[in-house]
Amino acid sequence: MAGIKAFVDSCNGTLSSVPERYMMPNGAADVSRYAVLPIVDVASESFERDLVDACTKYGMFSDLQLKNHGIHTEDVMRCALEFFNSPSEDKMRYYTEEIFTPVRYCTSMMPSKEEKLEWHDHLQMWLKEESLGAHPWPAFPASYRDVGSEYARNIFKLGKRMLLVMSEGLGLRSNRLLEAFAEMVLLTRANFYPACPNPRQALGMEGHTDSGGLTFVLQDGVGGLQLKQGEDWYNVKPLEGMLVVNMGDQLEVLSNGRYKSILHRVMVNSKSSRLSVGAFLGPSLDAEISPIPELVSQESPAKYRSRTYRDYMPTKLSYFDNMRQLQATAKVLSITKVASEFSS
Ligand SMILES: O=C(O)CCC(=O)C(=O)O
Numbered sequence: 001m002a003g004i005k006a007f008v009d010s011c012n013g014t015l016s017s018v019p020e021r022y023m024m025p026n027g028a029a030d031v032s033r034y035a036v037l038p039i040v041d042v043a044s045e046s047f048e049r050d051l052v053d054a055c056t057k058y059g060m061f062s063d064l065q066l067k068n069h070g071i072h073t074e075d076v077m078r079c080a081l082e083f084f085n086s087p088s089e090d091k092m093r094y095y096t097e098e099i100f101t102p103v104r105y106c107t108s109m110m111p112s113k114e115e116k117l118e119w120h121d122h123l124q125m126w127l128k129e130e131s132l133g134a135h136p137w138p139a140f141p142a143s144y145r146d147v148g149s150e151y152a153r154n155i156f157k158l159g160k161r162m163l164l165v166m167s168e169g170l171g172l173r174s175n176r177l178l179e180a181f182a183e184m185v186l187l188t189r190a191n192f193y194p195a196c197p198n199p200r201q202a203l204g205m206e207g208h209t210d211s212g213g214l215t216f217v218l219q220d221g222v223g224g225l226q227l228k229q230g231e232d233w234y235n236v237k238p239l240e241g242m243l244v245v246n247m248g249d250q251l252e253v254l255s256n257g258r259y260k261s262i263l264h265r266v267m268v269n270s271k272s273s274r275l276s277v278g279a280f281l282g283p284s285l286d287a288e289i290s291p292i293p294e295l296v297s298q299e300s301p302a303k304y305r306s307r308t309y310r311d312y313m314p315t316k317l318s319y320f321d322n323m324r325q326l327q328a329t330a331k332v333l334s335i336t337k338v339a340s341e342f343s344s
């Protein structure tokens with residue numbers, strides 16, 4: 001299982017149909033609507049105020065875009081692309097299904113356990129702010145260590161700034177979420193989606209919410225990311241250099257459901273491959289994550305039970321196959337369904 005890119009490449013342009021294993025039961029209909037996401041300027045003096053506005057005006061933002069964030073998006077995307085374009089035997093040195101390995105190259109989510117596969121390969125890394133230098137960065141491209149370290153440092157900095165504001169958005173002391181996150185970890189995932197002969201049959205990534213706390217996504221100009229608002233799916237228009245931000249499950253749990261992690265998925269297309277790089281800032285893997293006590297009362301009882309991010313991740317991943325079954329029967333999915341699994 002060398003991945004979908006290696007398979008598509010090996011067909012030398014002759015692949016005319018989607019292999020059975022990649023045919024998603026519910027397929028993927030075209031969506032013409034676009035999500036209207038607030039754009040917040042990180043370099044502006046009013047950044048904090050604008051973020052609070054976005055939090056409130058858009059119903060506690062679930063998704064927004066950031067500009068002037070100081071992240072060298074081109075370098076990050078170039079490194080990821082060079083990795084995916086490297087020979088398969090080199091990439092396979094990093095191949096594993098184990099989700100907590102510091103560097104994981106894999107395809108779909110958990111291929112040996114999945115009946116159907118997603119149309120993407122990915123390179124995933126777990127990073128800690130204080131040990132970026134000691135991280136076993138991929139050996140190629142050679143610039144990965146420098147570019148990746150700088151990128152991670154900037155994401156940690158930006159994420160902490162946002163979490164201060166988002167604590168206040170919950171009526172809490174500004175450092176309350178940071179305290180709950182304790183020694184935060186950053187999971188980065190570069191995703192490569194090859195062009196697909198029949199985009200209606202396959203999915204780049206199945207509908208999911210992110211398991212972490214705060215997600216930052218860089219995408220190239222191809223498009224394909226969609227999010228679900230209410231009953232409908234909306235395209236997220238790729239805007240050059242912009243970082244798409246959304247909340248993940250750990251923030252939904254900590255905020256006792258006041259912040260929502262949003263359901264999103266990725267479509268593929270027949271004309272072009274697509275690249276994205278996600279950064280998932282999350283709490284310490286071993287901190288107990290439960291609704292912050294100040295947000296729990298008789299009127300607002302705890303909606304989620306306590307568990308560590310480390311325990312949550314594998315359960316969530318094994319939920320993916322269930323999601324497909326649920327979607328196949330046209331049931332509407334939302335994190336509340338996932339969360340109710342975990343509530344008392
Ligand atoms: O490719 C994208 O735009 C989003 C990827 C994503 O949702 C993820 O990696 O969790």
Ligand SMILES: [Fe+2]
Binds near residue numbers: 208209264
């Ligand atoms: Fe995601």
